[in-house]
Amino acid sequence: MMMEPLILEDVEKSFKDGDKVNHIVKNLSFRLKMCEVVAIVGPSGSGKSTFLSIAGALQSPDRGKVIINGTDIASFSDVEKANIRLNHLGYIFQTSNLVPYLKVEEQLSLVLKMANQWSKDSKRKVKAMLIAVEMEHRSKFYPHQLSGGERQRVAIARAFINAPEIILADEPTASLDSNRSIAIIELISNIVKEQNKSAIIVTHDEQILPLCDRIYVMRDGQLIEQGNRK
Amino acid sequence: MYSLPFKEMTFFKVRYLLISFILFFVAILVFVISGLANGLSMNNASSIINMPAQSFYLQKSAEDRIDRSHLRVDLEKLTAKSEAQPIGIQMGAISKVNSEDKLDITFMAVQPGSFLDPAGQGLETREENAVFLDRSLSGTVKKGMIVEDARSGVSLKVAGFLDDQTFSHTPVALISLGTWGEIAGRSGKSEFNGIAISKENVRVKKEIASLMKNGEWVEKDQVVKGIPGYTAEQNSLYMMLSFLIVIAVFVLAAFFYIMTIQKTVQFGILKAIGAKSSQLVKSTIFQVIMLTIVSIAAAVAFTKGFMEILPDDIPFIFDFVQIAKFSGILFLVSIFGSLLSVLNIVKADPIQAMGRVE
Numbered sequence: 001m002m003m004e005p006l007i008l009e010d011v012e013k014s015f016k017d018g019d020k021v022n023h024i025v026k027n028l029s030f031r032l033k034m035c036e037v038v039a040i041v042g043p044s045g046s047g048k049s050t051f052l053s054i055a056g057a058l059q060s061p062d063r064g065k066v067i068i069n070g071t072d073i074a075s076f077s078d079v080e081k082a083n084i085r086l087n088h089l090g091y092i093f094q095t096s097n098l099v100p101y102l103k104v105e106e107q108l109s110l111v112l113k114m115a116n117q118w119s120k121d122s123k124r125k126v127k128a129m130l131i132a133v134e135m136e137h138r139s140k141f142y143p144h145q146l147s148g149g150e151r152q153r154v155a156i157a158r159a160f161i162n163a164p165e166i167i168l169a170d171e172p173t174a175s176l177d178s179n180r181s182i183a184i185i186e187l188i189s190n191i192v193k194e195q196n197k198s199a200i201i202v203t204h205d206e207q208i209l210p211l212c213d214r215i216y217v218m219r220d221g222q223l224i225e226q227g228n229r230k
Numbered sequence: 231m232y233s234l235p236f237k238e239m240t241f242f243k244v245r246y247l248l249i250s251f252i253l254f255f256v257a258i259l260v261f262v263i264s265g266l267a268n269g270l271s272m273n274n275a276s277s278i279i280n281m282p283a284q285s286f287y288l289q290k291s292a293e294d295r296i297d298r299s300h301l302r303v304d305l306e307k308l309t310a311k312s313e314a315q316p317i318g319i320q321m322g323a324i325s326k327v328n329s330e331d332k333l334d335i336t337f338m339a340v341q342p343g344s345f346l347d348p349a350g351q352g353l354e355t356r357e358e359n360a361v362f363l364d365r366s367l368s369g370t371v372k373k374g375m376i377v378e379d380a381r382s383g384v385s386l387k388v389a390g391f392l393d394d395q396t397f398s399h400t401p402v403a404l405i406s407l408g409t410w411g412e413i414a415g416r417s418g419k420s421e422f423n424g425i426a427i428s429k430e431n432v433r434v435k436k437e438i439a440s441l442m443k444n445g446e447w448v449e450k451d452q453v454v455k456g457i458p459g460y461t462a463e464q465n466s467l468y469m470m471l472s473f474l475i476v477i478a479v480f481v482l483a484a485f486f487y488i489m490t491i492q493k494t495v496q497f498g499i500l501k502a503i504g505a506k507s508s509q510l511v512k513s514t515i516f517q518v519i520m521l522t523i524v525s526i527a528a529a530v531a532f533t534k535g536f537m538e539i540l541p542d543d544i545p546f547i548f549d550f551v552q553i554a555k556f557s558g559i560l561f562l563v564s565i566f567g568s569l570l571s572v573l574n575i576v577k578a579d580p581i582q583a584m585g586r587v588e
Contacts, residue, residue, distance in 0.1 A: 049581075058502065058580050079506055085580075086504025097499045101241030110234070114504055142241075158503065 005165040006032040011064030024050045026221035037189050037199045042218030048202045056168045057081040086115045090159030092169040096151035098143040104154050105139040108161045115162050133157045149180040167199040185211045235517045249485050250525045256478045257529030260556050267467035269545030275457045276394040277402045283426040286453050287438050287445045294448050294456035299423045314434050315346045316422040318410045323380040336397040339410030345428045359409050360389035364401030384412050398458045482567035490571035497578035507576045518568040526557045
């Protein structure tokens with residue numbers, strides 16, 4: 001059996017709201033398989049982002065297990081979590097969130113340099129990645145010289161460049177029109193299949209759901225499976 | 231990693247230039263005021279400041295003011311000891327022969343050839359009643375000219391000029407102990423302002439103190455501070471300097487802080503893709519250090535140039551040691567100012583980068 005890159009077991013996270021304790025995520029269990037793209041939908045405030053930030057090693061849960069590549073990171077320190085993010089996770093944000101003062105190719109090489117993965121081969125790797133997202137012709141451009149769709153492509157390339165096992169996307173199509181949205185999700189899906197990765201996409205965008213392998217609905221702090229294409 | 235802060239600075243040129251300019255101008259102001267404080271200090275008291283004396287024996291009731299101190303000195307007993315020298319200081323005026331115009335000066339009487347004598351052997355090989363004047367008078371009187379003491383009418387022959395000999399902003403007229411006797415008249419002949427020693431010597435100090443009961447030993451620094459007007463001048467300038475530095479802390483802290491706040495989301499993104507707080511803090515501190523070094527270096531160069539174009543009658547001294555000291559203080563101040571921002575970097579939350587927080 002193939003290893004599951006991400007497993008959440010019985011995770012709970014609550015926030016204090018005045019003197020009331022708000023359970024955002026409760027008894028949540030989730031398993032992500034290799035090579036699949038999972039969509040998570042749900043009303044706002046249902047805990048989608050909290051789920052994503054726990055799965056993405058940005059926050060620690062109050063209880064439960066978060067197993068990334070076989071390691072439980074639930075009680076990791078900030079520095080250890082940063083290393084997990086650097087080496088095992090790739091993020092794609094609502095807006096592309098590129099670093100404004102770096103050229104397109106530098107956005108990608110920065111990630112490799114931070115991970116101490118910079119080698120002779122890296123230039124070629126960056127180029128190949130930019131070709132994969134069809135942005136090679138823009139490699140010397142700054143983010144403000146690119147269109148919204150182009151920036152999101154660069155952000156996708158950045159998320160994949162350090163070969164993470166898991167891609168986490170938070171509303172990646174929110175700032176794009178419908179044609180571009182579909183193209184972006186197809187792009188993520190293609191790279192996931194080609195390179196044996198997996199992806200979680202939190203979204204409001206109904207039209208991209210057919211492109212995902214499984215769809216979960218987040219309701220009252222729980223994930224409920226809605227559809228399975230397989 | 232160090233290319234990152236450079237790329238940021240070159241991309242946001244205007245923003246970083248503005249901060250550098252603030253630092254640059256604050257540094258200039260600090261350097262110029264310290265230069266003026268130095269210049270005024272030398273202009274006021276250079277004769278005592280440059281004097282190779284360690285401490286002075288002054289009358290107790292004079293409260294460290296050498297111009298107020300009066301000691302009746304038995305010259306014969308004293309001159310037996312060359313390590314202790316009497317010094318006479320008397321504010322006065324001189325005029326050229328057949329001229330009504332008076333020049334304010336301060337008579338300073340020392341034993342020719344002693345360690346107190348800035349003219350070296352000049353006074354000793356003198357003609358009758360030789361006087362050396364501060365160079366600031368070289369435009370008004372000429373070497374070899376005869377001048378008269380306005381009060382006693384004693385004639386003095388200008389034997390030469392000396393650099394940096396002022397007391398309480400007046401040029402010093404250096405005379406021998408013999409001339410001092412003539413100017414002071416019979417009653418003041420053996421009355422001097424103090425006794426100076428060139429280096430710490432407990433035995434000599436005790437002997438002098440037993441010779442004259444009504445005095446006390448005062449360090450040179452205290453004597454300089456006791457010169458009329460000296461402390462008031464220096465204190466007001468140093469008050470300006472210290473306020474300037476306090477203001478610099480707050481202005482720089484505010485600027486760095488605003489800049490960091492602007493970048494909070496960016497820090498969040500960088501953290502989300504795996505940057506550690508320590509890397510971001512290092513990169514920010516590195517930027518601050520770069521900015522500070524460049525701005526301060528430019529300010530030092532500017533101050534040096536500014537000194538050249540300053541008219542001669544504004545006393546200004548570019549003291550490299552002091553400039554280096556203030557540069558160090560400003561450097562620490564800007565590092566200190568950026569600490570608040572460091573706190574913000576550590577707190578920057580990668581979750582904010584996700585665009586929404588529940």
